[in-house]
Amino acid sequence: MLDKRYDHKKVEEGKYETWKKKGYFTAGDTSKQAFTMVIPPPNVTGKLHLGHAWNTTIQDITARYKKLKGYDVLWLAGMDHAGIATQAKVEQKLRSEGISRYDLGREGFLKKAWEWKEEYADNIHKQWAKMGLALDYSRERFTLDEGLNKAVNHVFKTLYDKGLIYRGERIINYDPELKTALSNVEVIYENDPGKFYYFKYKVEGSNEFLVVATTRPETMFGDTAVFVNPSDERYKHLIGKNVINPANNEPLPLMADEYVDIEFGTGAMKCTPAHDPNDFALSEKYNMKRIKCMDLDAKMNENAGIYQGMDRYECREKLVEQIRKDGNLIKIEDIVHQVGHSERSGCVVEPTLSKQWFVKMRPLAEQALKKSTVEFVPERFNHTFRQWMENVDDWCISRQLWWGHRIPAYYNDETGEVIVSETPINDPHFHQDEDVLDTWFSSALWPFSTLGWPEETSDFKRYFPNDLLVTAYDIIFFWVSRMIFDSLEFTKKSPFKKCLIHGLIRDSQGRKMSKTLGNGIDPIDVIDKYGVDALRYFLTTGSAPGQDIRYMEEKVIASSNYLNKIWNSARYVLESLGEDFTSEEINFDKLHKVEQDILVKLNNTIKNVTNYMDKLDYSLASSYLYNFVYDDFCSSYLEMSKVSLLNSDEKYRNQIKNVLVYILKNIIIMIHPYAPFISEELYLALPSHKESIMLETYPEAKKYAKVDLVNVTDMYKMIQDVRNYKVTNKLAPNAKLIIKLETSDDSFNELKPYLERFSFAKELTISNNISSSGIKYIYKNASMFIEDDISSEEKEAKKAKDIALYKSEIDRCEKMLSNPNFVNKAPKEKVEAERNKLEDYKAKLKELIG
RNA sequence: GGAUGUUUAGCUCAGCUGGGAGAGCAUCUGUUUGACGUACAGAAGGUCACAGGUUCGAGCCCUGUAGCAUCCACCA
Numbered sequence: 001m002l003d004k005r006y007d008h009k010k011v012e013e014g015k016y017e018t019w020k021k022k023g024y025f026t027a028g029d030t031s032k033q034a035f036t037m038v039i040p041p042p043n044v045t046g047k048l049h050l051g052h053a054w055n056t057t058i059q060d061i062t063a064r065y066k067k068l069k070g071y072d073v074l075w076l077a078g079m080d081h082a083g084i085a086t087q088a089k090v091e092q093k094l095r096s097e098g099i100s101r102y103d104l105g106r107e108g109f110l111k112k113a114w115e116w117k118e119e120y121a122d123n124i125h126k127q128w129a130k131m132g133l134a135l136d137y138s139r140e141r142f143t144l145d146e147g148l149n150k151a152v153n154h155v156f157k158t159l160y161d162k163g164l165i166y167r168g169e170r171i172i173n174y175d176p177e178l179k180t181a182l183s184n185v186e187v188i189y190e191n192d193p194g195k196f197y198y199f200k201y202k203v204e205g206s207n208e209f210l211v212v213a214t215t216r217p218e219t220m221f222g223d224t225a226v227f228v229n230p231s232d233e234r235y236k237h238l239i240g241k242n243v244i245n246p247a248n249n250e251p252l253p254l255m256a257d258e259y260v261d262i263e264f265g266t267g268a269m270k271c272t273p274a275h276d277p278n279d280f281a282l283s284e285k286y287n288m289k290r291i292k293c294m295d296l297d298a299k300m301n302e303n304a305g306i307y308q309g310m311d312r313y314e315c316r317e318k319l320v321e322q323i324r325k326d327g328n329l330i331k332i333e334d335i336v337h338q339v340g341h342s343e344r345s346g347c348v349v350e351p352t353l354s355k356q357w358f359v360k361m362r363p364l365a366e367q368a369l370k371k372s373t374v375e376f377v378p379e380r381f382n383h384t385f386r387q388w389m390e391n392v393d394d395w396c397i398s399r400q401l402w403w404g405h406r407i408p409a410y411y412n413d414e415t416g417e418v419i420v421s422e423t424p425i426n427d428p429h430f431h432q433d434e435d436v437l438d439t440w441f442s443s444a445l446w447p448f449s450t451l452g453w454p455e456e457t458s459d460f461k462r463y464f465p466n467d468l469l470v471t472a473y474d475i476i477f478f479w480v481s482r483m484i485f486d487s488l489e490f491t492k493k494s495p496f497k498k499c500l501i502h503g504l505i506r507d508s509q510g511r512k513m514s515k516t517l518g519n520g521i522d523p524i525d526v527i528d529k530y531g532v533d534a535l536r537y538f539l540t541t542g543s544a545p546g547q548d549i550r551y552m553e554e555k556v557i558a559s560s561n562y563l564n565k566i567w568n569s570a571r572y573v574l575e576s577l578g579e580d581f582t583s584e585e586i587n588f589d590k591l592h593k594v595e596q597d598i599l600v601k602l603n604n605t606i607k608n609v610t611n612y613m614d615k616l617d618y619s620l621a622s623s624y625l626y627n628f629v630y631d632d633f634c635s636s637y638l639e640m641s642k643v644s645l646l647n648s649d650e651k652y653r654n655q656i657k658n659v660l661v662y663i664l665k666n667i668i669i670m671i672h673p674y675a676p677f678i679s680e681e682l683y684l685a686l687p688s689h690k691e692s693i694m695l696e697t698y699p700e701a702k703k704y705a706k707v708d709l710v711n712v713t714d715m716y717k718m719i720q721d722v723r724n725y726k727v728t729n730k731l732a733p734n735a736k737l738i739i740k741l742e743t744s745d746d747s748f749n750e751l752k753p754y755l756e757r758f759s760f761a762k763e764l765t766i767s768n769n770i771s772s773s774g775i776k777y778i779y780k781n782a783s784m785f786i787e788d789d790i791s792s793e794e795k796e797a798k799k800a801k802d803i804a805l806y807k808s809e810i811d812r813c814e815k816m817l818s819n820p821n822f823v824n825k826a827p828k829e830k831v832e833a834e835r836n837k838l839e840d841y842k843a844k845l846k847e848l849i850g
Numbered sequence: 851g852g853a854u855g856u857u858u859a860g861c862u863c864a865g866c867u868g869g870g871a872g873a874g875c876a877u878c879u880g881u882u883u884g885a886c887g888u889a890c891a892g893a894a895g896g897u898c899a900c901a902g903g904u905u906c907g908a909g910c911c912c913u914g915u916a917g918c919a920u921c922c923a924c925c926a
Contacts (some may be wrong), residue, residue, distance in 0.1 A: 005888080189924090196926095214926060227926090261925055269926045278926080338924075380854070385852070387922075473921085509861085510919085542863065542874075547855080548920090552862060558874050561888045572885030612866085623864070623873075638885075720892090726880095727892045733881055760883080811871080821906035830869060830907095 002574065002685060006567035008531025008560070011681045016129045024067075024694045025134045026465070027074035035071040036463040037062065037449050039135065040479070041143060043082035044120040047087050048127045048545050049513065050505045050551060051472065053523040054539045056133050058502060059470045061540060061618050061673040063134045068669060074463050077128070077135040079121055081144035083404040083439040084186075084344045088178055090116050090403070106402050113403045117142075130527055131536070132676045134694075139459070141450040143442045144405065151449035152405045152442050153422040155490060160409075160420045164360045167409070167418075170448050171277040172356050172396050174347040175342040176298035180400040181356050182342060183438055184393055185477050187349055192339040198266065198330035199323055201226060204251055205244040206247060210235060211330055213265040215337060215471040216275075217323070218316040220247035221293035221304040225239060225271040227282065230256035232267050242622075246328040248305060257282060290353055298350050312350070357398040357407060357435070365389045368485040373494045377616050378546040380502045381473060385484075388477050395482075397438045404436030444482035447495035454490075466496035467615075473501050473546065500616050503548035505539075510550055521551050533675035534560035540674060541622040549599040562626065563678050566671060569634050570682045573660045576645060581657050583688050586705050592652075592750055594644065595659050596704075597712040598637040601628060602663055603701045609670055610698070618674070625670050634662060640754050647753050661687060666699040714779040715751045721777050722759040725786055736762035742770035743782035775799075778844045799848060806845040813838035 003010070019025060027034070037059055042052055063075040090113050091101055101109045121142075121680040128135060141148060159165040194215050202209045226243050235254070242251035252270075258270050259282065273283030273290040283290055285357045293303040298317045300307045307315040323329050340349045342792055369389050376382040398407060410419045410430040419425060425432075442449070447469070451460040452504040465487075471480060480499060487495035507510055507519040514520065526535045543549045588599060605628040612621035644656045665686060672679035672693050683693035690696060726735055739761045741748060748766050756764045774787035775798050813834055816822050823831055 002885095004886080006886090212926085216926085259925095266926095271926085276926080280923090384854075384921075391923080394918095477922090504920095544864070547863090550862070552875085554875050555862075557888080561874095561886095564888050565886070568886035568889085570885080575885070608866095615901045617866095619864075620866075626873085634885085635890085639883090642884085723891055724893090730880090733891065734883065757883085809870095816906080819906055823906080825906050826869080833869090 002567065002571045002682075004571070006560075006564040006678065010676070012065060012132075012532060012677045015677055015680055016132055018394045019134070019692065019694060020129075020137070022692065025075075025136050026138050027136050029072045030462070032072035034074065035063075035066045035076045035463055035468075036076070037468050037470065038076045038450055038466055039078055040469075040475075041078040041080035041082050041141075041443065041446065042124055043085050044117045044124070045082055045085045046120065046123075048523065049644065050521050050523050050526075051513075052127075053131060053451065053535065054502065054505055054549075055472060056128070056131055057539050058500065058618065059468075060131070060133045060536075061674075062468060062470070062540075062616070064673040064676060064694070065613055065698070067134070067694060068672065068696060070697060073134070074139070075133075075135050076463075077137050077140040078446070079124060079142055079591065080443055080449060081117070081142065081440060083399055083401050083436060084175075084178060084182075086113060086116065087401050087403040088344055090560055101371060101402065106203055109402050117144075118310060127524070128262065128523065130532060132511055134533055134676075139397060139450070143439065143446070144403075147452065148442055148449050149405055149446070149455055150422070151445050152437065153408045153447060154454050155441075155486065156408050156437070157420050157422045158490070164363060165357060167355065167357050169353060169355045170358070170394075170396075171275075171280045171351050172354050173342075174296055174354065175345055175347065176296065176350055176354045177345040177347040178342065178401075179296065181354060181396055181398060182349060183396045183440075184342045186338040188343050189205045189338040189340055191336050192715070194333045194335055194337050194339065196265070196333040197320060199246050199447075200328040200330055201243040201246060201252075201268075203238055203254075204244060206241070206621065208238070209407040210238065210243060210254075210268050211266045212268045212270050214270055215335070216272075216316070217247070217319050218300065218304070218307075218312050219272045219275045219293060220245060220270065221300070221307075222272045222274050222291045223247075223252055223270045224273055224283070224289050224291060225253050225255045227257050227260050227271050228261040228267060229258065229262045229270045232260075232262050234267060242625070246323050246326060255286065256284070275620070277351055277353055280353070292353055294350065294352065296350075296354070299501060340356060341698040348740075356396050357433075359395040359397055359407075359438075361392045361394050364485040364730060365392050367488055368481070371488050371494070372484050374480075374484055374496060375498045377498055377500045381476065381499070381546065384473070384476055385481055388481060389485075392481075396440075397441050398433075398435040399438055400434075401465065402438050404439060405442055407435050409433040436844060440478055440482055443479055444486045445490075447483055447487060448491055464491065464495075465493050468498050468500060469496040470500045472504055474504060476501070498616070501546055503543075503546055506548055506550050508550055508552055510548075526556060530560045531563070531677070532555050533678050536676075537562065537622070537674050541626075543619055544581065545617060545619070562629075563675055565634060566667065567678060569629070569638060570664055570668070570685065572638060573664045574685055574687075576641070576660065577657050577687060579653070580650070581687060582654060583661075584654065584658055586655060586658050586662060588702075591655065591659070592644065593707070593709055593712045593747060594637065594640045594715075594751070594754060595656060596707050597709045598632060598640075598663065599659065599702075600704060600707070600709065601632045602666060603704065605632075606666065606670070606699045606701045610701075613673075622674060627668070629667055633667065637663075639758065643754050643757050669693065669696050669699055672696075711747050711751060711781050712743055714781055715748075715755055717779060718755060718777065718782075718784050719758045721784065722786065725775070729788075731788075734760045736760055736784050738763045738774070740764075740770045740772050740774065740785040740787070740789040741766040741782050742768065744768045745781045748782060776802075776848065778847060780804075780840070783847070803845065803848050806841045806848070809841045810838060812847065813841065 040055060042048060059075060063073050066073045154166060173187045175182055185822050191227050196215055197217050198213045198214050200209050201212050221243055238254050239256045241253050241254050245252050271279045271282055273279045273288055274292040291303055293301060294312060298312045300310045302308050304315060369386060408421055410421060410425045410432050412429050447466045448460060448464050451457060451464050453460050483495045487493060507824050511519060513515060523535060534556050538556045588596060605624055608624040609621045641656060642662060645653055668679045668682050680693045683689055726733060739759055752764060752766060770785060772785035772787060774785035775795050777784040816834055
């Protein structure tokens, strides 16, 4: 027998290991249709957070649902080497031991990094197990493993040969702390307070001067021109002359270009081609010199004169002071402006001219826009994807790191020859590029590289394209879009059919969870306290697709209470079976109405739940199941079944027990994708069952003969009215009342025992002709009178209330029906329904008024 | 500047192809009815942001306005 209380710890124990050992998570049954997902590989940098828990639960629900639906489900496990993030963590650890990566050298450092990876992969495996994820570990991959390296090299080489990968000197975002280049999406712009410095630039050979404003005086050593707008009347006469750079007294040509905004600042802009992407673009247009005044570590270089070797901010301060002394400082304004920070280190990135590898995006993006068949859910994210693709810049893919796929380019310094090769080149005249590739370069191949591509493996043939990819909206740019264009380029197919996008999880106040705020929630703590099933249920229900959610402990508790409800309903069902239970077919046609009623309601529930499961709307699907479990099953039918079991012969009793077991089993299977552990526990307690709920098939709605169940609905309403009557009249819930039913419908006799019990009737008469002074309640197929010693005043009040209600309803109906537009244009069923209601209300009113 | 989302009960949020406003929590009243007090029974609580429009009918569709949030692009 089940325990009185649902104990999540006991329920969770051992199940995951069993499932795994039995091979339920392993794909490969070729007699079934395949269904494929690949997990978004988590970074091997630390613990998984609630966002991961959410993301993986959605996938696990899908995997388990599809398994129950009879698919050969492959949900491929894997992790990401996360180049920058991991290297930063490993270096940090080394630093705490007083070692730098250069002390160890590339090889020594990589050894440490792999040790780190093993440790954290182990953590992640444990967390996946806690979450109950039905991941196929037999095919687990790592973005830095050998097979994926082959895929990476193949892709690099192919794109290079096609001219879609090139090496060039361009402005890139440089992280001076981690000492590596970044791609545009790795830069986060924040509103930082800063200063706007206004400097006097003297015009050469004249007494005139103009004012240039800048936020970055230290870059003035790299200036090669000052630009104004050609139609700016203030400066027109000066165009073509030289002005004097107040930082170093060098002459700068005053040039004109439409790019300059007349309204902004002073309308005169200094141009620093080597440290600003826009200025770089101007320098290309006018074929200007590009002078770097900073090194990659954000220290001033020889072009900064006496400031050489100084930090960029220190130089700024000193230089402004010097210009002020020279009398060329006009004013300093406090402003708030957008400053780019490194996604990983958080430090201010330095746009710098540098030689890096790039993916030429335009052709790939155009192909993706034209050929992608990926269906985003919700649909609106398709826009997000397309808009980004339409405006994408070339992708800087080289990183000055060691942890990653090393760029397969080899240089001969003597001849200047460059060879890109999929296999290592051992010629001593050549040396390999020192840099590695952006992590996302390898993640972008994940849906197919994990299946053995570029080899035409059987897995690749069977499981590609994937059916579904699940991820949060914040990595559409980083990952989803890159998978799409790489997949189209290399496999000629979209990587997955659908892409389900979910939101981000926030704290209870709606703030992003972050380390600095210290408001993060460790899923493991939640699991320890409330159980993983409750956490999973909370994460995947009660929210709309694509929306952010807030972590609310009360909601986790509510989830846990719901599971406890199911637990106890199961306990009741199992306890009521007794020794003499035998499993048998349910004969719907011969069942009593209350039993038929609940089976019909279950049928509708199965239809609704399945419908929304198929649409990937797990939140809406769960709400249909929830309502059925709570209202229809537990609050209504379960109570009725107690009467059914008392008042029937042995043969029928066994039918009822079978109904109970059948409903319970269906509930358990439908809740299984959300709550795998408790459902397995309850499933194994059923009188007959397979080895595991994972081997079950998903419920299907049955085809029952149509039956009229209006009087069952009436009965439930009667019970509620009686209860309500007692509360409003301050009677005890079990107060005995005289209840009379006036009806010509014989089937109410069948419902009499149920009514008797739940109204605690002292006396219950059913007749087609009742005379009573009691308070009257009118239903579809019957009227109910409640008699007690309540004053006639109160009875009159109740009557008056009813009359008013019916009158207003009649008004409403008549108004609608007298509207020719409604009668003519609304669907026939709606009009008919209104007519029926009107008649019904009129009859009720007539009875009350007499 | 562009785009997207959002505004519904005290709070957090659902709400299907347009057809009589829902849940959880909180509140109030009551309850040893043999599954469950992690519960049960009942109650109260809403001008669905605002203004127009379309429609027989709008929380839902269209237009506009306002607040909040996010993303993209940015001006030196």
